[in-house]
Amino acid sequence: MSTTWAIARHMIAEGIRMKIAFVLLVLIGLVVLGLPFTIRGDSSVSGAVQSFMAYAFNATGVLLGLLTIFLSRSVADELVQRQIFLLVTKPVARWQYILGKWLGITMLNAVFLATTGLTVYGLVHYIKRTHPPIDERYDAAELENEVLVARHALTVTPPDFTAPAQKEFERNVEQGLYDNVPDFKPEEEKERLARKYEAKWRVVGPFDARIFPFERVLCDRSSDRPLQLRYKTDVSGYPPDEVYRGLWQFGDPKKGTRVYQVPVRHVVGRFHTVRFPADAVAEDNTLNVVFVNENPFRDEPQANNVIDFRKTNEVQVLFVVGSFEWNMIRLLTLMLCKLMFLGATAILMVAVFSFPVACLASFTIYIFAGAGSFLNTALDLASDSNVTMFSSVKEFAVRSIIHLFGMLRWVVPDFSRYDAVEGFVNGQNVGLAWVLDGVFWLVCVKTVLVLGLAALFFHRREVAELSF
Amino acid sequence: MAERRLPVVQTAGLCKTFRDFWRRPCVDAVKDLNLEIQPGEVFGLLGPNGSGKTTTIKLLLGLLYPTRGRISVFGKPPTDVSVKSRIGFLPEESYLYRFLVAHETLDYYGRLFRLPSRIRHERAERLLDMVGLRHEAKRRVGEYSKGMARRIGLAQALINDPEFLILDEPTSGLDPIGARQIKNVIRELGRKGKTILLSSHILADVEDVCDRVCILYGGQQRAAGDIDELLQRTDATQITLPAVSEATIEQIRDLIRRIEKKDITAVSHPRIRLEDFFLRIVEEAHAANIRTSGARVGGAVPEFLKTPTATTTEQIVESLVAASSRKIETVTPVLPTALPKPDHPERRVIEELLGAGDGRTVKATSDESVEIEAGDANQPADGWPTASAVGKPKIKRPRPPRAGDAGVIDELLGRKTDEPSRDRQGAVNEPNRDRQGAVNEPNRDRQGVVNEPNRDRKGAVNEPSRDRKGAVNESNRDRQEAVNEPNCDRKQAEDDEPQSNERLP
Numbered sequence: 001m002s003t004t005w006a007i008a009r010h011m012i013a014e015g016i017r018m019k020i021a022f023v024l025l026v027l028i029g030l031v032v033l034g035l036p037f038t039i040r041g042d043s044s045v046s047g048a049v050q051s052f053m054a055y056a057f058n059a060t061g062v063l064l065g066l067l068t069i070f071l072s073r074s075v076a077d078e079l080v081q082r083q084i085f086l087l088v089t090k091p092v093a094r095w096q097y098i099l100g101k102w103l104g105i106t107m108l109n110a111v112f113l114a115t116t117g118l119t120v121y122g123l124v125h126y127i128k129r130t131h132p133p134i135d136e137r138y139d140a141a142e143l144e145n146e147v148l149v150a151r152h153a154l155t156v157t158p159p160d161f162t163a164p165a166q167k168e169f170e171r172n173v174e175q176g177l178y179d180n181v182p183d184f185k186p187e188e189e190k191e192r193l194a195r196k197y198e199a200k201w202r203v204v205g206p207f208d209a210r211i212f213p214f215e216r217v218l219c220d221r222s223s224d225r226p227l228q229l230r231y232k233t234d235v236s237g238y239p240p241d242e243v244y245r246g247l248w249q250f251g252d253p254k255k256g257t258r259v260y261q262v263p264v265r266h267v268v269g270r271f272h273t274v275r276f277p278a279d280a281v282a283e284d285n286t287l288n289v290v291f292v293n294e295n296p297f298r299d300e301p302q303a304n305n306v307i308d309f310r311k312t313n314e315v316q317v318l319f320v321v322g323s324f325e326w327n328m329i330r331l332l333t334l335m336l337c338k339l340m341f342l343g344a345t346a347i348l349m350v351a352v353f354s355f356p357v358a359c360l361a362s363f364t365i366y367i368f369a370g371a372g373s374f375l376n377t378a379l380d381l382a383s384d385s386n387v388t389m390f391s392s393v394k395e396f397a398v399r400s401i402i403h404l405f406g407m408l409r410w411v412v413p414d415f416s417r418y419d420a421v422e423g424f425v426n427g428q429n430v431g432l433a434w435v436l437d438g439v440f441w442l443v444c445v446k447t448v449l450v451l452g453l454a455a456l457f458f459h460r461r462e463v464a465e466l467s468f
Numbered sequence: 469m470a471e472r473r474l475p476v477v478q479t480a481g482l483c484k485t486f487r488d489f490w491r492r493p494c495v496d497a498v499k500d501l502n503l504e505i506q507p508g509e510v511f512g513l514l515g516p517n518g519s520g521k522t523t524t525i526k527l528l529l530g531l532l533y534p535t536r537g538r539i540s541v542f543g544k545p546p547t548d549v550s551v552k553s554r555i556g557f558l559p560e561e562s563y564l565y566r567f568l569v570a571h572e573t574l575d576y577y578g579r580l581f582r583l584p585s586r587i588r589h590e591r592a593e594r595l596l597d598m599v600g601l602r603h604e605a606k607r608r609v610g611e612y613s614k615g616m617a618r619r620i621g622l623a624q625a626l627i628n629d630p631e632f633l634i635l636d637e638p639t640s641g642l643d644p645i646g647a648r649q650i651k652n653v654i655r656e657l658g659r660k661g662k663t664i665l666l667s668s669h670i671l672a673d674v675e676d677v678c679d680r681v682c683i684l685y686g687g688q689q690r691a692a693g694d695i696d697e698l699l700q701r702t703d704a705t706q707i708t709l710p711a712v713s714e715a716t717i718e719q720i721r722d723l724i725r726r727i728e729k730k731d732i733t734a735v736s737h738p739r740i741r742l743e744d745f746f747l748r749i750v751e752e753a754h755a756a757n758i759r760t761s762g763a764r765v766g767g768a769v770p771e772f773l774k775t776p777t778a779t780t781t782e783q784i785v786e787s788l789v790a791a792s793s794r795k796i797e798t799v800t801p802v803l804p805t806a807l808p809k810p811d812h813p814e815r816r817v818i819e820e821l822l823g824a825g826d827g828r829t830v831k832a833t834s835d836e837s838v839e840i841e842a843g844d845a846n847q848p849a850d851g852w853p854t855a856s857a858v859g860k861p862k863i864k865r866p867r868p869p870r871a872g873d874a875g876v877i878d879e880l881l882g883r884k885t886d887e888p889s890r891d892r893q894g895a896v897n898e899p900n901r902d903r904q905g906a907v908n909e910p911n912r913d914r915q916g917v918v919n920e921p922n923r924d925r926k927g928a929v930n931e932p933s934r935d936r937k938g939a940v941n942e943s944n945r946d947r948q949e950a951v952n953e954p955n956c957d958r959k960q961a962e963d964d965e966p967q968s969n970e971r972l973p
Contacts, residue, residue, distance in 0.1 A: 003580055003582065086563055090577065
């Protein structure tokens with residue numbers, strides 16, 4: 001281990017003295033330090049803090065990703081400039097060399113991330129102190145309760161619409177509606193019908209009400225800290241003043257909880273938060289939230305709008321489960337996990353190819369991992385497509401590429417699955433389970449696999465021969 | 469019975485073919501190479517550019533993998549990590565990290581050998597002293613000159629006190645001080661039983677330090693063997709004696725012509741080597757504390773390198789001891805009385821010259837000496853540099869002997885000479901002087917101790933002098949003849965001369 005550690009230390013020393021590393025670090029510094037003075041968000045202090053944190057962490061993530069790829073140049077340089085001759089003729093196993101380099105890059109990333117975290121933390125408090133508040137009481141409370149916290153978010157559990165979907169499906173079959181449908185898939189049709197029922201359930205007509213049930217609301221019911229409802233609505237028949245009016249009710253009288261009613265007057269198309277006391281939650285940790293689409297403000301005109309709580313604008317109940325500081329540490333850990341995988345990938349590439357090729361390949365994988373969810377959807381659509389768009393040769397080529405990317409999906413993780421910045425800036429808890437999932441899949445499985453491949457390739461490589 | 473020791477390096481049918489981008493074979497760098505390097509041996513790998521020397525070394529170190537054939541280093545494949553802790557390697561160029569300072573460089577390589585911090589620090593200091601870069605230890609290696617970087621390269625190769633040292637072109641880019649120092653290190657380590665593989669174009673360096681050599685051409689072995697056996701010339705005889713007059717030389721020539729029917733092909737005064745002269749000037753400058761940001765005169769080989777080779781078993785230690793004692797036997801001077809005195813015409817000639825029938829040699833009383841080489845004038849040695857014209861013997865820059873020398877010679881020859889001898893142009897010969905006009909003294913180290921002449925590993929003096937055109941004067945060519953150099957101290961001369969006398973055919 002001492003040998004690996006020696007190589008890691010050397011990698012750190014080299015990384016610090018690399019010009020490209022210096023340039024990227026200056027960029028990170030400029031972004032992080034410059035943002036508080038340029039970003040104003042939505043004029044509120046919480047908006048300013050959220051915008052600052054979002055830009056700072058996203059920019060740091062991208063720049064450290066680039067830095068990680070450039071740091072792997074150390075291996076390429078040692079091969080080209082032949083310092084490797086002196087290394088592999090010492091009692092250093094090839095795998096120790098690879099591990100040492102990766103460890104060095106990882107430690108550099110950890111230090112840079114920690115520095116960024118501390119700087120962001122300090123600047124958040126600076127913004128909090130210096131930003132002119134719109135409404136001092138409201139702004140401060142919003143920042144403390146909605147941004148500088150770690151809140152667990154629960155999404156609504158819609159009722160099971162399998163039964164009505166099945167019933168309608170059977171009725172349609174009887175009526176022979178599917179007789180002329182080519183390549184008919186009954187299961188897909190049933191799912192479509194269930195989704196249709198759910199979409200209908202999410203729509204609340206005028207003078208109608210909808211119950212949104214939540215389960216496993218594991219908050220402290222005696223807590224002074226209120227729970228929060230976060231939602232965004234789409235409204236059909238846009239109200240003339242862009243404001244809709246309604247009533248939220250929290251609590252279930254059947255389960256003996258206190259019931260709270262909150263009349264709201266909210267701007268359409270934006271996220272809003274409604275606070276309510278924790279004792280609205282039942283003892284069995286369930287919570288009933290009811291929306292009544294009726295104007296509670298009697299002196300204001302009633303607009304007969306249809307309110308749509310779409311699945312993409314999920315209705316959430318949030319409650320505080322931890323501190324902002326620990327939340328940030330968990331966020332940084334997830335970011336580090338991604339960089340650890342990227343570091344291993346970059347080292348694998350330079351162990352096989354010369355630096356320009358390796359650099360290009362690493363960037364491709366970085367983009368592939370970053371755009372994972374989009375690519376996954378695109379690949380699913382492409383592989384399911386039965387439409388012959390091309391000639392047979394082109395078809396074969398396209399299918400081969402799809403299969404290649406399909407295989408890559410097994411190795412390259414979907415970074416968007418571990419993208420916690422957006423939730424973090426909204427004060428959502430970066431759950432420990434999520435972090436452990438990242439550590440397990442990104443580090444213990446995928447990084448170890450990639451490092452193993454790198455060690456294998458490097459072991460077989462004749463270091464005195466140049467690669468292409 | 470002593471167990472046969474495992475060769476440090478053994479190759480069998482070793483081949484390496486380089487391939488192009490499409491994996492087509494394009495160059496056979498090494499072809500069917502069979503090498504065996506024994507423990508404690510200084511082995512030279514020679515050959516022109518592209519002959520496969522460096523490729524062979526890379527194969528031995530696991531930097532390249534053989535296309536065919538087998539390699540074992542310390543009985544294991546070269547890729548075995550455990551083997552590498554016993555190897556020190558100086559590549560053909562010093563592939564060092566430009567951003568590290570010298571001390572950091574040595575510390576880093578020390579860490580890779582898992583040396584404890586105290587030992588790392590200690591060795592780094594000693595090695596920096598040895599290579600004369602202690603005062604530049606805080607400078608980045610990237611700022612060093614090539615020669616200075618080579619010195620650090622040598623230091624890193626020795627940080628682990630290796631049993632087997634591989635030096636690829638070790639003296640390339642080095643100033644004469646560095647080159648001499650590397651040779652001294654090689655000799656010192658060789659004496660301590662370390663195994664050394666040396667690859668070099670500089671044949672004089674190889675000749676100075678190697679026990680055995682292998683000459684490669686086109687990736688194939690063309691010649692291999694003990695360097696003394698390979699280089700010995702049996703078609704010529706060389707006699708070195710204190711300076712004598714031209715008249716004496718004429719008499720000797722007549723004598724040889726009369727008895728042997730042969731002519732003397734060259735008569736010359738040996739010179740000190742330019743390397744020795746240069747080193748003396750630099751040492752004087754160093755002693756005068758003249759400032760330099762370059763390399764300084766290095767120190768002695770550190771003690772940790774002088775300890776016997778680290779071994780794992782007692783048997784190996786014993787065999788090492790046995791090996792070194794065998795070496796000592798070969799350098800023990802043989803007493804004249806212990807040797808038979810064949811009734812040989814040439815012996816009679818020498819005895820007649822020396823005026824003593826008991827085989828005793830003349831004691832050297834001066835630094836001045838004359839080299840005489842006798843050979844068959846009609847049969848020049850093929851392939852060997854010769855300082856003489858065919859036929860008429862040539863006297864090279866004759867210088868008059870000092871009074872003491874002349875007296876001894878006169879006494880030997882039974883005549884008196886009052887005037888200094890003159891060269892053919894009639895100029896009075898001066899004693900050998902350097903450019904400042906100082907009479908050359910024997911080389912002394914800083915403590916004022918007279919330096920020993922360079923000796924080969926068997927203890928024979930080994931300083932082939934050269935003329936300015938670079939031709940090797942044939943004196944001292946034959947190591948077994950063990951001719952004394954003028955800068956040899958007197959005791960050594962006494963020890964060696966009977967031996968050289970007795971070895972005359």
